[in-house]
Amino acid sequence: MLADTTGPISNADLAQFAEFQEFRKRSRKRTPTKAATDPTAQPITEPEEADTPEDIIDATVATVHSALAAEILDRVMQLSPKSFEKLVLRVLSAMQYGTSGHVESTGDSADAGIDGVISQDPLGLDRIYVQAKRYARDRTVGRPAMQAFVGALQGQQADRGVFIATCDFTRDALDYADRVGVRIIPVNGIELAELMLKHRVGVQTNYVATLLRLDEDFYDSL
Template identity: 45%
Template sequence: MIPDFQTLMRPVLALLADGAVRRSRDVKDAMAEEFDLTEAERAELLPSGRQRTIDNRIGWSLTYLSQAGLVARPSRGHVVITDDGRAALRANPTRIDMKTLEAYPAYLDFRDRTREKAAATAVTTGDDRREATPSDLVEQALSTNRAAVEGEVLQAALALSPTGFEDLVIRLLERMGYGKAGSVERTSASGDAGVDGIISQDPLGLDRIYVQAKRYAEDRTIDRPRIHEFAGALLGKQGDRGVFITTSRFSNGAVQEAERINARIELIDGRRLAELLVAYGVGVQSDQTVTLYRLDEDFFDGL
């Protein structure tokens, strides 16, 4: 019998306990061996027909373990256990599941993001799941997937070099449609102090938005002085609009400073950045499409 994704969590983590970086593909093959799956079970596909069931469930196990910080993804298609993952194995000798993961703040943040997205679309969850329609369940799955991918894309952004992160921000702004009639360029390499990018909204560059892009640890807080410095850089360029984008967060003082000064400065923290990257398809790709059908009553009424 193919185990569910929660049952797979501890075996997957135990496989990674030696600290070796493994391909996700190898983890999936190893789990099929450990649970002694038959050839038919290994070949079983999801209803969509696009992925093996065992691969999908192990993939979700790795996603949840990653969101809790028990495994890391050092490169594309590879996973490795973290110190927290080793500690979790020692503390939970028999089973690790979603309840276990609630002890980790990173997982709680992921769960909260999932619930927020579900609430935004009035999705039925929890004990009401039995009363949920197929559409409700699809929306819930989409909310979970979106929250997971946003967490992963933010981690990928944090792994970039400072210049790589600036390039990512420029790519996002272009995808969002900025500079369509002009240009979007990275300027930090030229030593343009206080500004990492310039959006020219018109061909002559008369209408400009200045960009500050900072790749900081998620738990770091950007405070009032950094916003004041950015405002000073705008003033030096006679600019009145700017966007400060970071992988971390802004303090209340920073938000108040952005609202106080004359220039209009938009603040985008790590959470909002991840949402925008996914929404505009930067650094992510479509996996599969689900189609729900309903009875066409007009068709039958016309017969």
């Protein structure tokens, strides 16, 4: 293709290959992502023939990652509740929480409603409490579950928490979390999958391409 094509390689150029046609079909069959379910999200646009190679690569990566996020969430749903808690703590560690302190699981302790604790400093003075729920995708986290988490935080005299679930939160639950006197960050399933992609948790590099450009400084130095 590089040898036979002048200018950017477009979808029209790639359409002659059966492998590319099959890839497009698989991408369309994936579970709708946040862009499809969230009206505020920016839609992924198909690259036009006039796009630059960088634009085409960015669009392709976005399409692949969108499909991969759905695959990640499907795989996460196969984990046991205990393994899901470990995954959540692994993601938070990859996000650099607990870098100066540590991240620990409390799933086997008597801390009802608390699945993990992030100590932001070595002495554990600055702590964030974590709730991890692996619910069915068609379920929602309602206000009662959010209230229970707030109660658990208050029992620890804590003012910050992260509630991560594999499903969505109801508007009532989100409104309640905004009104209470503690800071709660809710993370739904799609957002969790996107964080795993961003911080390379549970995924591995499959293909790397390097684009080269003219080095004007080189020629100016001759």
